[in-house]
Amino acid sequence: MILWLVVVLTAVTALPVMSFAGAKVKLNKTKAVMFIGESQTLKLKNARGKVKWTTADKRVATVSGKGEVKAKKTGRIWIRAIKKKKEYKCRVCVYRVNAVKLENQQVGLEGVINARQLGGYRTRSGKKIKKNLIFRSGELAGATDNDLARLRAYHLTRVVDLRFPGDYTDCPDRKVSGADNVLITLIKSSKDYKASAQARCQRVYSLATQNEQLAAAAQDGGCVGKNFYLNLAKSGYTSKQLKRWFNILTKQKKGDAVLFHCIYGKDRTGYVAYMTLVALGVDQKTALKDFALTNEEFGRVLSKKTSAVKAAYMKTALNYIKKKYGTTRKYLNKEVGLTDSQIEKLRAMYLE
Numbered sequence: 001m002i003l004w005l006v007v008v009l010t011a012v013t014a015l016p017v018m019s020f021a022g023a024k025v026k027l028n029k030t031k032a033v034m035f036i037g038e039s040q041t042l043k044l045k046n047a048r049g050k051v052k053w054t055t056a057d058k059r060v061a062t063v064s065g066k067g068e069v070k071a072k073k074t075g076r077i078w079i080r081a082i083k084k085k086k087e088y089k090c091r092v093c094v095y096r097v098n099a100v101k102l103e104n105q106q107v108g109l110e111g112v113i114n115a116r117q118l119g120g121y122r123t124r125s126g127k128k129i130k131k132n133l134i135f136r137s138g139e140l141a142g143a144t145d146n147d148l149a150r151l152r153a154y155h156l157t158r159v160v161d162l163r164f165p166g167d168y169t170d171c172p173d174r175k176v177s178g179a180d181n182v183l184i185t186l187i188k189s190s191k192d193y194k195a196s197a198q199a200r201c202q203r204v205y206s207l208a209t210q211n212e213q214l215a216a217a218a219q220d221g222g223c224v225g226k227n228f229y230l231n232l233a234k235s236g237y238t239s240k241q242l243k244r245w246f247n248i249l250t251k252q253k254k255g256d257a258v259l260f261h262c263i264y265g266k267d268r269t270g271y272v273a274y275m276t277l278v279a280l281g282v283d284q285k286t287a288l289k290d291f292a293l294t295n296e297e298f299g300r301v302l303s304k305k306t307s308a309v310k311a312a313y314m315k316t317a318l319n320y321i322k323k324k325y326g327t328t329r330k331y332l333n334k335e336v337g338l339t340d341s342q343i344e345k346l347r348a349m350y351l352e
Contacts, residue, residue, distance in 0.1 A: 027081060027088045033126045034061070034071040035097045035283070042067040042090055044081045052082040061092050093126055098282075100289035102296045107135060109150065111142035111210045113217045114265035114297045118273060121290070123281030127351040133257050134249070134350065136273050138221075138265035139163065140173035142205050142213050151176045151259065158248060160260040162186040162241075162268045166193030171201035179259075184244050186268045188237040200263075211301075218301040221264035221308055229317035232271050233331070242336045245272060246279065250345050266294040266309050274314065275336075278328045279343055280350055288314065 023046040032040055044051050044067070053063045060075035069079055071094040081088040098121050107115040115138070119131030132154050140147075140159065156179045161168050168183050175181070204216045232238045245260065252258055262268035270291050277287040288311050298308040318328065325331040332338040 025083065025086075025088070027090050029090055031091045032069065032079075032093070033124050034069070034092060034094050035122075036071050036073060036094060037097065038071050040069050042069060042079060042081065044083060044088060047081075047083050049083075054080045054082065056080075060094055095122055095126070098122055098286040098289075100286060100293065102293050102300070105290070105293060106297075107137070107150070109137065109143065109147040111144040111147055111213060112140055112265075113138035113214050113221075113301065114269075114294055116265075116293065116297070118277060118280075118290070121277065121282050121286055123347075123351060124283060125281050125347065125351065127281075127347075129277075129280055129282070130350055130352050133252075133255075134276065135257060135259035136265055136269050137259060137261045138217060138269075139167070139171065139261055139263050140176070141171050141201060142210065142217075143174040143176075144210065148174060148176055151257075152178060154257045155255055156259055157256040158182060158252065158258040160184055160245060160248060160258065162260060162262040162272065164189060164191075164193040164197075166195075167197045167263060170194045170197040173261075182248065184241050186232070186238055186241050186262070186272070188235070214301045217264060218298045218306070218308070221266060221298065223307055223310055224267050224313070226310075226313045226316060228267060229271055229314050230320055232268075233317040233320050236335075239336045242272065242275060242332075243338065245276075246336070246338050246342065246346070249276070250342055250349070252349065254349070264308070266298075270294060270309055270314070271317075275328070275332065279332055279338065279346055281347060284318070284328070 025047045026045055028043045028045055034040060053065060053067055055061055055063045056077040057075065060073055060077045061069050061071050063069050063079050069092060074094050074096055076093045079090045079092050104120055105116040107117055109115040116136055117132050118134040119129045122128050156176050159173060159176060159179050159181045161181060161183050164185055173181060204213055207213045207216060260269060260272055274287050274291050277290060291314055292309060292311050294309045295306055298306045321328055321331045325334055
C-alpha cells in the first residue's frame with residue numbers, strides 16, 4: 001500500500017515538470033514592424049533562466065536585457081535571443097513615422113468641404129494603403145461639374161451617405177455618373193431633419209461662389225459635445241451601420257473607388273475613417289492625426305485657426321473601447337462583427 005502511494009505521488013508531481021520540459025521554446029513574434037521612436041518587447045516563451053539578447057545593428061534598433069526593442073532609424077535587422085547556445089530570431093523592420101499632411105490627403109474639390117483620401121499611410125504589416133480608392137468628404141450637394149468629373153476619373157462606383165434620411169432627401173448629393181448612392185444613417189434618431197436640411201441647403205448653396213459656400217459650411221460645422229464619439233462607440237445601432245460600411249468595402253471590385261460622407265465630413269465621417277484606418281492596420285497615432293486634419297482644412301477655408309474636431313473627445317471613445325474590449329481590433333471583431341477573415345480581405349484589397 002505504501003509503495004503504491006509513493007508511485008502515485010511521484011507520477012503526479014512529475015507531470016508539471018514533464019509538461020514544462022516538453023513545451024516548445026519560441027519567441028512571441030518572429031517579425032515586427034516598427035516606426036522610429038517606438039518600443040516593443042520580445043519574449044522567449046517557455047524558457048527558464050537568463051536569456052541573452054543581441055541586435056545586428058544598434059543604429060537601427062537596440063534591445064535590452066529584458067527583450068525591449070527600441071527603433072532608432074530605418075532599416076531591417078535581426079534581433080536574437082540566445083538560450084543554451086541556441087538562437088531564436090525576430091526580423092525587425094523599422095520605418096519612418098507616417099507623415100500626416102493635409103496636402104498629401106486633399107482631393108481638391110471646389111464645392112465640397114473636407115474632401116480627402118485615406119491612401120499613402122504605412123500600416124503595421126509594412127505595406128501602404130493604396131491611394132485614391134477610399135475617399136471621405138462633406139456632403140456633395142454643392143459639388144461642381146468639375147468635382148463630379150474628377151470623382152468619375154477616380155472610377156468612383158459607390159457614394160455612402162452617413163447623414164439622416166431628411167438630409168439625404170432634402171439636401172441631396174449631386175449625382176456622380178456611374179456611382180450608386182447608399183444611405184447608411186450612422187446615428188439613430190427619432191427627429192425629423194427635413195426642415196433643417198432644407199433650410200441649410202437654401203442658406204448655404206444659394207450663396208454666389210464656392211468659396212462662400214465652403215466658408216458657410218465650415219462656420220456651421222462647430223465642434224460636437226465631448227461624448228459624441230463615446231456615444232457612437234457605445235451604440236449597438238452604430239455598430240450595425242459600421243458593419244454595413246465594411247461589407248461595402250469588401251464587395252468593391254478591383255480598382256473601384258468609394259466615397260463616404262456626412263454633412264461636414266468631420267464627426268460621423270471622422271469616426272468611420274478612424275475605424276477604417278485601424279482595420280487596415282494603421283497605428284493609433286497616425287489615425288488620430290488624420291482625424292485632426294479636419295481642423296487644418298476648416299482653418300484653410302475660414303482663414304483662421306479652428307477646433308472643428310477635438311482629438312481628446314475621440315480619445316474618450318478609444319479609452320472606453322480599450323477598457324471594454326482591449327483593442328480597437330477586438331471592438332471591430334466583437335461589437336461591429338468584422339471577422340478576422342474580412343479584415344484580411346480588406347487588407348488584401350486596399351494595401352500594396
